[in-house]
Amino acid sequence: MATSSTTRFSVTNPRKSRVLTGFMALYLLYTLVPLVWLVINASKTQPALFSTSGLSFGGTFALFDNIGQTFTYNGGIFFRWLGNTLLYVVVGAGGATLLATAAGYGLAKYRFPGRRAVFAVVLGAVAVPPTALAVPTFLMFSKLGLTNTPWAVLIPSLISPFGLYLIWVYAADAIPDELLEAARIDGAGEIRIFLTVTLRQLVPGIITVALFTMVQTWNNYFLPLIMLSEPKWYPLTVGLNQWSAQANGAGAQPIFNLVLTGSLLTIIPLVVAFLLMQRFWQSGLSAGSVKQ
Amino acid sequence: MSRFRTRAKVAAAIALAAALAVGCSSGGGSSTAPAAATGNQDSVDAALKAGGEITYWSWTPSAKDQVAAFQKEYPNVKVNYVNAGTNKDEYTKLQNAIKAGSGAPDVAQIEYYALPQFALTDSLADLNQFGFGSFEKDYSASTWAQVKNGNGVYGLPQDSGPMALFYNKEVFDKNGITVPKTWDEYLAAAKKLHAADPTKYMTSDTGDPGAVLSMIWQAGGHPFTVDGRNVKVNFGDAGTKKWTAMWDQMIQGKLLAPVKEWSDDWFRALGDGTISSLVTGAWMPGNFISSVPGGAGKWAVAPAPTYDGQKAVTAENGGSAQSVVKQSKNPALAAGFVRWLNHAGGVQPFIKSGGFPSTTADLTSPAFVDEAVPYFGGQKINQVLTQASKDVAPGWTYLPYQTYANSIFSDTAGKAYLNATPLDAGLAAWQQAIVDYGNQQGFTVSAG
Numbered sequence: 001m002a003t004s005s006t007t008r009f010s011v012t013n014p015r016k017s018r019v020l021t022g023f024m025a026l027y028l029l030y031t032l033v034p035l036v037w038l039v040i041n042a043s044k045t046q047p048a049l050f051s052t053s054g055l056s057f058g059g060t061f062a063l064f065d066n067i068g069q070t071f072t073y074n075g076g077i078f079f080r081w082l083g084n085t086l087l088y089v090v091v092g093a094g095g096a097t098l099l100a101t102a103a104g105y106g107l108a109k110y111r112f113p114g115r116r117a118v119f120a121v122v123l124g125a126v127a128v129p130p131t132a133l134a135v136p137t138f139l140m141f142s143k144l145g146l147t148n149t150p151w152a153v154l155i156p157s158l159i160s161p162f163g164l165y166l167i168w169v170y171a172a173d174a175i176p177d178e179l180l181e182a183a184r185i186d187g188a189g190e191i192r193i194f195l196t197v198t199l200r201q202l203v204p205g206i207i208t209v210a211l212f213t214m215v216q217t218w219n220n221y222f223l224p225l226i227m228l229s230e231p232k233w234y235p236l237t238v239g240l241n242q243w244s245a246q247a248n249g250a251g252a253q254p255i256f257n258l259v260l261t262g263s264l265l266t267i268i269p270l271v272v273a274f275l276l277m278q279r280f281w282q283s284g285l286s287a288g289s290v291k292q
Numbered sequence: 293m294s295r296f297r298t299r300a301k302v303a304a305a306i307a308l309a310a311a312l313a314v315g316c317s318s319g320g321g322s323s324t325a326p327a328a329a330t331g332n333q334d335s336v337d338a339a340l341k342a343g344g345e346i347t348y349w350s351w352t353p354s355a356k357d358q359v360a361a362f363q364k365e366y367p368n369v370k371v372n373y374v375n376a377g378t379n380k381d382e383y384t385k386l387q388n389a390i391k392a393g394s395g396a397p398d399v400a401q402i403e404y405y406a407l408p409q410f411a412l413t414d415s416l417a418d419l420n421q422f423g424f425g426s427f428e429k430d431y432s433a434s435t436w437a438q439v440k441n442g443n444g445v446y447g448l449p450q451d452s453g454p455m456a457l458f459y460n461k462e463v464f465d466k467n468g469i470t471v472p473k474t475w476d477e478y479l480a481a482a483k484k485l486h487a488a489d490p491t492k493y494m495t496s497d498t499g500d501p502g503a504v505l506s507m508i509w510q511a512g513g514h515p516f517t518v519d520g521r522n523v524k525v526n527f528g529d530a531g532t533k534k535w536t537a538m539w540d541q542m543i544q545g546k547l548l549a550p551v552k553e554w555s556d557d558w559f560r561a562l563g564d565g566t567i568s569s570l571v572t573g574a575w576m577p578g579n580f581i582s583s584v585p586g587g588a589g590k591w592a593v594a595p596a597p598t599y600d601g602q603k604a605v606t607a608e609n610g611g612s613a614q615s616v617v618k619q620s621k622n623p624a625l626a627a628g629f630v631r632w633l634n635h636a637g638g639v640q641p642f643i644k645s646g647g648f649p650s651t652t653a654d655l656t657s658p659a660f661v662d663e664a665v666p667y668f669g670g671q672k673i674n675q676v677l678t679q680a681s682k683d684v685a686p687g688w689t690y691l692p693y694q695t696y697a698n699s700i701f702s703d704t705a706g707k708a709y710l711n712a713t714p715l716d717a718g719l720a721a722w723q724q725a726i727v728d729y730g731n732q733q734g735f736t737v738s739a740g
Contacts, residue, residue, distance in 0.1 A: 047585060050560035142392030229349075229376045229385045229395065245378035247583075248554045250451055250575035250610050251353045251647060254583050256556045 042066060042264040046257040066261040073258055080232060081239040082265075085218060087150065088235055092157030093213040100160050100209050104167025105198055109180060122168075125161035131222055138226050152227035153235070157217050163209035170205035171198070211277050218270055236266045332423040336631060339624035343368030346626050349376040349386070350401035350614070352450070354645035358638045362629065365637060371629060379403060383695050390415045390619060398620035399629055402447060403612040404438035405502065405694045408518065410615065411441040412692040417616040418444040422627045427635055434684035435650035439613045447613030448634040449650040450642065453573025454680035455506060455596045455606045458580075461669070462590040463492055463568040471594045474601040475538045482547040485568060493549035496567045497542070499709035500553055501701035502610060503572070509607035509688050511535035511599060515723075516689045523691065523737040525726050527719035534599055536715040544712050563587050571596050573609035574677040578646020581667045588666075593673040595680060604683040611650070648677065655681055693733065697726050 009015045037054060043063040044052065052058025070078050107118060137156055138147065146152050175198055183193045199206070221237040228234055231242065240262050247254035348359065348371050359373045374397065376382045383406050389395035390413070402410060410416050419425070425445050428436050435449035459471060467488045472478035482494030497503065508515060513531030517524040526532075542548055549567050551557045561567040563586025570576065580591060596606045614633050616626040632638055635651070643649055643660065654660050655678045664670045691697050704725050708718030723739055730737035 049556050050563055050584075051586065138388060139392060142388075142395065145394070147389075147392065147395050225381075226384065226388060229389065230374050231376075242375070242377055242381070245381060246351070247556075247559075248378055250453060250573060250579075250612075251351075251645065252554065252579050252583065253353055254554075254556070254559060 038260060038264050038267075042257075042261045044257060046255070049256050049260075062257070063261070066257050067265065070258045070261045070265065073255065077231060077239065078236075078262060078265075081234050081236045084150070084233060085235040085237075085266075088153050088157060088220065088224075089214055089217045092154050093210065093217040095154075095158045096160040096163060096213040096217075097206060097210045099158060100163035100167050100213075101199075101202060101206050102194070104164045104205075105171045105175075105194065105202065107164075108168045108171035109175065109177070109198075122161050122165055125159075126165060130156075134222055134226055137223070141227065147227055148229050148233065150233055153220070153224050153233075156223055157213075157220065160209065160213050160216075163213055166209055166212075167202065167205050170208075171202060174205065175201050207277055211273065214273060215270060236262070240266065330423065330425060331421045333631075335624045336422050336628045339622065340366055340369065340628040342625075343370075344622050344625045345370040345372065346398035346620070346622060346629060347372040347374060348399045348629065349374050349382060349397040351375050351378045351382065352401060352612075352642070352645075352647070354642045354647060355401075357641045357645070358633060361637060361641055362632055365632070366628075369625065369629070379406075380695055380699070383409075386410070386415075386617070390617070394619070396617045396619040398617060398622065398626035399614055399633075400617055401450070401612050402615050403610065404435075404449075404608065405505075405690045405698070407438065407446060407613060407615070408441055408690050408692045409694060411444065411446040412521075415618055416446040417618050417620065417623050417627070418446065419448070419616065419627060419630075420445050422624065422631075424448065424627070424631065430635065430652055431650050432652060432655060432681045432684075433686070434608055434681065435611065435613075437686065437688075438608070438611070439615075447615035448630050449611070449613045450634050451575055451611045451647045452650040452681060453575050453608055453610040453648065454677065454684050455510065455571055455573055455609045456676055456680045457569060457571050457594045457596050458576055458591055459569035459594065460565050460567075460587065460590050461592045463565045467492070472597045473595075475597045475599055477601075478597045479538060479541055479547075482542060483545065486547055492565060492568055494542075494547055495569050495571070496549035496551045496553065496558065496561065497539075497709070498548075498550070498552050499702060499706040501698040501705075503553075504701070504705065505690075506573075506607045506609040507535050507539065507571075508532050509685060510596065510605060512605075512685060514687065514689070516691050518689050518692055521692075521735050523730055523735050524740070525691075525723050525730075525737060526740050527716075527723045528740065532719065533716070536719065538599075540715050543709060543715070546712075559583055560586075565590075573611065574648040574680060575610060575646075577648075577665065577668070577673060577677075581646060581665075589669050591668055592671055593668060593676045595676060595683075604679070605685050606680045606683050607688070608684055650681075691726065691730075692735065693730060696729060697722075700725050700729075 040057055041049060041054060043057060043061050043066070044059055045062045045065070048059025048062070107115060141147050141152050141155075146155075179197060179201075180193060183197050188196070219237060220235065221241070224233075224235050224238050225241075228238065231239065234242070240259055243255055243262065244259045246252065247256065343366070346369070348355070350373070352358075355373055355375070359371045363369065363371060376385050376397070382400070383402070386396060386400055386402075387410075390410075407416075420443070427448065431449050432452060434454065435452045439445055439447045439449055457471070463469075463485070464471065467485050469481045469485055470477075472481050478494070485492055485494055505515075508527075508531060511531045511534040513527075513529050513535065515525060515527050515529065515532055517526075549561055551561050551567065558567070562570075562580070562584045577593075580587060595604055598605055614630045616623050616630060620626045639649055639651055639654060643654060649655060649660075661674050661678050662672055663674055665673050701722060704721040705715070705718035707713065707721070708715045727737045727739050
């Protein structure tokens with residue numbers, strides 16, 4: 001095969017495909033349109049929502065008024081929901097990340113009896129959708145008297161089999177056994193090795209798991225829906241659904257403008273988190289893809 | 293939003309399935325609970341005097357004001373008001389808490405269609421034990437029939453929804469439509485209107501199980517027969533067929549606005565005339581006034597169309613009662629709150645919030661009946677609506693697992709709406725699913 005000097009495509013300079021670029025553009029549009037719709041409609045008053053087209057601005061620009069109303073409606077319950085979500089994310093996702101890191105590392109680097117059994121259980125747990133476990137979990141928590149308390153949401157959030165598996169795979173590759181041996185020879189204890197040597201090596205993996213569990217907890221809907229009955233413990237997802245359901249039936253009190261503005265406010269922190277942590281996320285995703 | 297709805301539906305289905313399964317395995321063998329002894333109201337009065345604390349679940353807009361007013365009257369009773377979700381969201385939670393054995397409120401708002409489900413599983417207190425059976429004469433016959441199950445009284449009715457025809461007079465007049473008195477006239481009007489102005493529709497219906505059952509009810513259908521745990525389902529009776537024959541023409545003629553009920557589009561369509569009439573419950577005026585500002589002065593109310601144009605007949609659509617949950621540690625106090633709510637001081641705040649009462653005293657009071665409502669161009673709409681509450685066809689029964697049945701409506705009968713296929717086939721599929729599910733849950737369900 002003759003290589004002409006005019007077309008030089010290589011691994012670092014791949015050929016651009018119009019078809020793929022077109023697909024990318026379509027996909028971009030597909031993901032952006034709902035966001036654009038949300039921003040546009042969050043800027044409308046409820047009467048304007050009822051009288052103007054969904055994909056164009058209309059009426060007065062009421063975004064800031066809507067934000068104000070969202071935070072004050074029903075005695076500022078939205079603030080409370082925001083605080084609850086933050087609590088569930090910080091404690092739940094944070095705890096899940098910590099546990100997954102410690103356990104994943106331990107399973108990757110220590111040999112002990114029953115390791116394969118743990119492996120099987122974790123893999124099995126990844127395969128079971130959390131939705132299927134929600135009702136048994138509810139009945140169990142109810143026996144423990146924990147339903148309708150934050151614990152009912154926090155405790156199940158602490159477990160992330162997928163995160164554990166990810167750290168396990170990542171640690172197996174990212175931490176050379178020689179490094180651990182060197183540390184042991186220098187007289188470091190296992191806890192100290194974990195805290196000073198391992199953790200740093202695992203940062204990309206940890207951030208990936210943190211981001212993953214964060215998104216999962218932030219968007220958690222089904223579990224809090226059945227566990228909690230009092231709005232004061234709701235996270236944003238369940239709270240917004242309650243606002244949305246208010247538009248139904250006799251005595252309906254539709255507040256679509258606040259549902260929309262609330263949804264917009266709800267996704268902003270996640271977007272920010274992604275923008276800040278995407279570097280780590282990318283390096284985490286590619287971890288282990290190349291054998292050294 | 294639709295994702296939330298779907299998930300909520302799944303949640304309801306799973307939770308109910310689990311709850312019923314638990315209920316059956318724990319030996320709910322008896323077909324009907326023995327009727328509680330008929331007592332009197334002394335214990336209720338004593339409980340109110342002694343005071344205490346109760347929890348109340350409701351999503352009624354007036355609930356907050358009602359609780360405040362109640363506590364003013366009974367300062368030593370503390371009512372924890374919780375909005376635990378609107379309709380099916382609340383039922384899922386209530387059902388879960390009941391089966392779990394703790395966490396249920398003392399008093400809960402339950403719609404009539406969901407009441408048999410809770411009454412039959414022995415989850416609600418029979419109010420006969422407090423002598424509330426004697427209140428029968430104080431409520432419209434159609435609402436009292438809905439809180440009664442067997443000999444038990446499982447709640448006091450709050451609102452009611454006898455159906456009437458709400459129509460946009462401006463759109464009707466502009467297109468030369470006269471108010472239809474029969475369903476044949478209604479069909480003709482729907483065709484004429486949409487032909488004259490293709491942006492306008494007679495009404496909208498994307499397939500709502502509650503509305504469908506009310507329409508069948510009005511047509512004289514009796515799809516459900518319930519005797520304890522024996523259930524018969526039949527969507528093939530003459531009444532049901534009367535409705536499907538008529539409504540098929542609405543669906544297949546594309547005469548229904550493609551707008552989902554209770555969505556922002558729907559409220560918009562009610563305001564701008566896209567949807568020019570609704571046959572729905574008497575609770576609708578409050579919704580018009582608070583959420584459809586664009587329709588002010590244009591809408592009017594008439595009796596629901598009938599099939600023969602002779603005798604006025606209608607059905608209930610929606611409406612709910614307040615019930616005492618059996619789990620309550622202080623049922624007498626809970627009953628006292630329910631009595632105040634729907635039989636005393638709580639009724640007026642409810643009416644003021646736009647609710648349509650079920651108490652005969654209010655349904656006949658001149659102040660209510662003869663009120664000229666500015667939104668409806670000064671029409672005395674309650675004259676029409678209170679008459680409708682007297683014209684409700686008797687003898688209707690809901691399924692003892694209606695909330696589940698409703699949650700699978702769109703997967704079966706709903707397809708008739710989506711694909712414009714005959715309703716009879718869709719209802720037959722729904723019937724089959726209802727029969728199968730009921731038998732799995734330990735009911736004895738037969739078709740036809």
